[in-house]
Amino acid sequence: MNTLDLRLVVHAPAGDLILDGDLDLSSSPLLQPLVDTALEKGCTCLTVDTAGLHFCDSTGLRALLQAQGCLVAAGGSMKLAHVHGMLRRVLDVTGLSKAFTTSP
Numbered sequence: 423m424n425t426l427d428l429r430l431v432v433h434a435p436a437g438d439l440i441l442d443g444d445l446d447l448s449s450s451p452l453l454q455p456l457v458d459t460a461l462e463k464g465c466t467c468l469t470v471d472t473a474g475l476h477f478c479d480s481t482g483l484r485a486l487l488q489a490q491g492c493l494v495a496a497g498g499s500m501k502l503a504h505v506h507g508m509l510r511r512v513l514d515v516t517g518l519s520k521a522f523t524t525s526p
Contacts (some may be wrong), residue, residue, distance in 0.1 A: 483516065
């Protein structure tokens with residue numbers, strides 16, 4: 423079983439959420455509490471660093487969409503950084519690459 427390590431760095435009004443591992447059914451519930459923490463600390467512009475993301479299933483995509491929705495509802499924004507490989511392909515195939523602001 424692969425795991426997901428998450429690290430949140432907030433330098434309000436911006437913040438970075440670094441993902442390392444697999445974002446899937448078992449690990450996706452770990453994402454929202456960190457988004458909530460970022461918002462509580464005054465972060466309105468969150469960059470999710472996916473350079474270390476090895477796998478992302480539909481549950482992981484849903485978690486990312488929900489995180490983005492929470493930030494937007496709070497007047498903020500979310501960007502996916504270092505999108506590559508498997509995640510790039512999944513976003514392109516599902517059409518979700520248009521739903522996120524991304525950087526290579």
